[in-house]
Amino acid sequence: EDQVTQSPEALRLQEGESSSLNCSYTVSGLRGLFWYRQDPGKGPEFLFTLYSAGEEKEKERLKATLTKKESFLHITAPKPEDSATYLCAANYGGSQGNLIFGKGTKLSVKP
Amino acid sequence: EAQVTQNPRYLITVTGKKLTVTCSQNMNHEYMSWYRQDPGLGLRQIYYSMNVEVTDKGDVPEGYKVSRKEKRNFPLILESPSPNQTSLYFCASSPRAGIGTGAYSNQPQHFGDGTRLSIL
Numbered sequence: 179e180d181q182v183t184q185s186p187e188a189l190r191l192q193e194g195e196s197s198s199l200n201c202s203y204t205v206s207g208l209r210g211l212f213w214y215r216q217d218p219g220k221g222p223e224f225l226f227t228l229y230s231a232g233e234e235k236e237k238e239r240l241k242a243t244l245t246k247k248e249s250f251l252h253i254t255a256p257k258p259e260d261s262a263t264y265l266c267a268a269n270y271g272g273s274q275g276n277l278i279f280g281k282g283t284k285l286s287v288k289p
Numbered sequence: 290e291a292q293v294t295q296n297p298r299y300l301i302t303v304t305g306k307k308l309t310v311t312c313s314q315n316m317n318h319e320y321m322s323w324y325r326q327d328p329g330l331g332l333r334q335i336y337y338s339m340n341v342e343v344t345d346k347g348d349v350p351e352g353y354k355v356s357r358k359e360k361r362n363f364p365l366i367l368e369s370p371s372p373n374q375t376s377l378y379f380c381a382s383s384p385r386a387g388i389g390t391g392a393y394s395n396q397p398q399h400f401g402d403g404t405r406l407s408i409l
Contacts, residue, residue: 212397221293221379221400222332265332276347277322277398281331 180205182268184280191287194255199283201266202248210269211249213242215262216282222265225251256287291316293401295380301407302370310365310404312380319385321363322347322398323355325376332379338363370408378404 182203191197203211210229214222226235228244235242239260241252251264267279293314302308314321322337324347334347338357352374354366363382367374381398 214400219403221381221402222398224397224399227397267332276337277334278348279324279332281329 180268180270180278182266182278182280184264184266184283186283187281188284189286191253191256191285193257193287193289196252196254196256198253199251199264199285200248201251201280203266203268204247205268205270205278207270208268211244212267212269212277213249213251214265214267216265217262225264253285256285258287258289261285261287291399293380293382293399295378295401295404297404298402299405301409303409304371305369308367308370308406310367310378310380310406312363312365312401313361314363314380314382314399315361316382316384316399317360318382318399319360320396320398321357321380321382323353323363323365324379324381325349325374326379326403327376335365335378367406370406372408375406375408378406 185200210227212227213225215225216222226242231246233244239254243250263282263284265282267277269277296311319340323335324332326332333349335353336347336355338344341357341360344355344357357363380401383396383398
């Protein structure tokens with residue numbers, strides 16, 4: 179069964195305390211792995227797309243990496259404004275247009 | 290400003306009363322999709338559309354209908370809403386993948402701000 183699993187469900191960090199969020203996937207024919215940020219009351223906001231194992235993308239304090247089985251979102255020296263729910267999603271080749279989301283990791287960064 | 294617009298943002302209604310949630314995008318995107326988001330279940334795809342007059346079921350299509358008569362609009366129709374359709378709904382759009390990839394949905398999706406439906 180195609181699925182995407184994120185861990186941990188929730189993560190509390192102190193400002194400046196670096197950490198990583200995990201997204202493991204089991205899909206047939208991965209066509210793209212997406213990371214989104216979602217703030218309360220808002221729609222998901224796109225962060226990164228990764229297409230192949232070994233690929234890395236960076237944006238400010240965030241860095242996303244991809245292996246054949248999982249993706250990591252590394253957060254370096256987080257700030258309170260990084261608090262949000264982070265979602266990963268896999269676009270897979272079973273049928274065009276299919277995108278399956280993980281349940282998300284809720285990140286709280288305390289000052 | 291590039292955006293995906295959903296209406297209404299909030300709706301409380303009763304079982305069986307037909308309703309339509311509209312979705313419009315101004316980015317000339319080919320691909321559009323509807324999701325529902327529920328606590329503990331995450332985002333689940335309801336229907337998607339690869340282009341005008343081309344729609345297909347996602348993971349949870351039961352009780353919903355869609356149409357794609359124009360490129361910019363992708364309404365979600367609940368013919369006979371039931372309480373288990375109480376949820377937060379998101380519409381999303383994305384451009385077609387680059388020429389030669391053969392895949393429509395490799396591009397990141399742009400989401401609207403959501404419609405919160407309560408069906409009593």
